[in-house]
Amino acid sequence: MSEFLFQEDVSIVLCGEAGQGIQTIESILIQSVKLGGYHVCSTKEYMSRVRGGENSTEIRVSSKRICAYVNRIDILIAISKGAIYHLKERISNDTIIIGDDETLKLVEKEDVIKIPFLKTAEYIGGPIFANVIAAGVISRILNIDKEIFNECITAMFERKGEKILKGDLKAGEEGYKVGENILKSGKIKIEIEKNPKIRDELLLDGTEVVGMGCIAGGCRFMASYPMTPSSTLQVFIAKYGGEFDIIFEQSEDEIAAINMGIGAFYAGARALVATSGSGFALMEEGVGLSRINETPLVIYVGQRPGPAVGLPTRTSQEDLDLTLYGHGETPKIIFAPGNLEDAFHLSQRAFNIADKYQIPVFILSDQYFADIYYNLPSIYLKSVEIEHHIVKTDENYKRYELTDDGISPRGIPGFGDGLVVVDPHEHDEEGHITEDQNLRTKMVEKRIKKLDGIKKDSIPPELIGSIDYSILVVGWGSTYGIIKEALDNLKREDIAFLYFKQVYPLHDSTKKYLDKANKTIIFENNVESQFANLIKLQTDFIIDKNVLKYNGRPFSVEEVTESLKSFMEVF
């Protein structure tokens, strides 16, 4: 058996059946890795079932800041018999497999460490302790202080009672012993540099930061219907909403959810709805209402592969078109955050900007980004402000008063002496139904005029890498971390990455960036290259190469790196 040495970065994958507690080990390990002073990033893939199947979580431990999925598996913790088959395309000669001797009985590979996890767990009190033993093994191999590990175990299991906590602490101890033996045998050696400052950093996932951003944006109402991968945001608001005086309601369907959201915003509470794929399709009618009655709303769309049910628990960037288009013509804004800081700030901004322009604002995420965890130093809060865009009405108040910038001051019922009349038909300035053709023209122009201000307020794409680029890589939303790391790997001066966090309307600088490149390439998790099409429509620019992935899995750093290498060879 060869020796495995990791000096900069190690990719540890846990794989087991749904219900075997993979998520519990993930939570314990990412915390202890961070508290141990390493940079950490975890991503997960799971099946749409409650028991059985195969789910896996990748935990990367690194000396550098990372926020991306890699295909490579350095250490595989196989908790179920099916794990090896499930991950066969990712297991290589450089993968070391650790698992229960019974589970791995039939695996004939040189680099397998068989450990009696189940027997040890039985000895402690039952098979449920096997996971914590495995977590202990990893923690020991990573040279994490046992006190830190115990701290994480306690945080996780304290609420389950003394007996269970004791068992888990014992299981952790057993894991540490096994890890010690592995280290002594010299099979695995980890020399990744630690930085004690990381201990105090934040460790958050792509859902939590959106939830925090929404709360910081003044969200006071959320109505939604459960649907993966947007349910986690609903859970977050349901859990923390009480502390922030937020009303949370699980509605009977997505149609009710969006209509409640618009009603809430009308009555004065900043409102959020969250959905995915076909649930979002049901909301489209309500999106139209928000657009014509000019009531703001923030809509979080967690994308997954479609159409219809598609792949419920997988990832995609397929719903840009559905978000962008719709019946009728009025402006909207679409954000697509690709890193945790942006997810926080854009979600916060979504409420201000929706309120300012009285339009629906979308936050496009996806399963991959919703589930990614990594550490970050802090979130900059000084710029965070809740803007106030509501006016006190007087008795001559007209909800749809024609103004130069298209924005009619928005009143709410009960604040001032005016009456607030909103309407889904074409309407006059007071909000009453009209079919007057001249008024129709004026109202259409009033609504579309808001686009001028919206464009001025739009967020430019971010250029990452050399400003003297000749090759420009384009990406939007969740591919950010993956493309960025691929560029870091390439270490070339002639290539840069243009990352879009606002995908509609596009900032005016977009064309300038694109025109400057000799060659352009885009990565998207869809088959139609929806964002490249949007760029063409808005700027007349045609991107040279479209790398598209639509099997429900995210790009890996290796895939993007290889694509870029071969792209550069051709040109």
Added chain:
Amino acid sequence: MKPEVFDVENADIAWCSGCGNFSILSTLKIVLAELEIDARELVLVSGIGQAGKLPHFLKSHTYNSLHGRSLSPATAIKAVNKDLKVIVTSGDGDMYGEGGNHFMHTIRRNPDITCIVHNNMVYGLTKGQASPTTLRGMRTSFQVEGVSEEPFNPLVVALALDASFVARTFSGDIEHMKETFKSAINHKGFSLVDVFQPCVTFNKINTYQWFKENTYHLEDFHDPTIKMKHLRESWKKINIL
């Protein structure tokens, strides 16, 4: 307070002459005035259809919503600002057809709103198709051989869901309608008032005369122990509760 305070100046009323909606509108104004409800604290929420236009003819805050989608925003508006009086005006197609799911679940939620359904047993605005409450056999441009389904019975559904206030009245019985609206608006919780109303243009069967002949008053309706009796009475197609 006078009912005229709720008049909308120069309102372009879109209803046919003789429509039952007129007496519903004028009675609602009288009731609101008698209850001394300030227009500035009143939100009328409606969907789409002839009944859905009512808020445009009654001076108040107005949230004219999408077809079938009046109860969801009404619930949210009340949740956000409990000081507002929230009244929904809807029709049989809007509430029981397009909005049927919201109807059921709003009853379960029991928000403090009043829901007045103008039930003329036909679609008016789309010109005469069957509604969920159209009686069997009625021929329309869509149901060319006559309606084959059993009509939807909103009272039975509401009672089965344990709605906190269920009533039916008739737009031709002003006094009864007035008292019913008043009790409904004063009720704390979800109150459903199904108002029989003739459609003079598209429903030649359920006319003023027909309603007069086919409806009757239920006695002792305040006794909460007689829900089962109400349920049985509601199974009969036509009655006033």
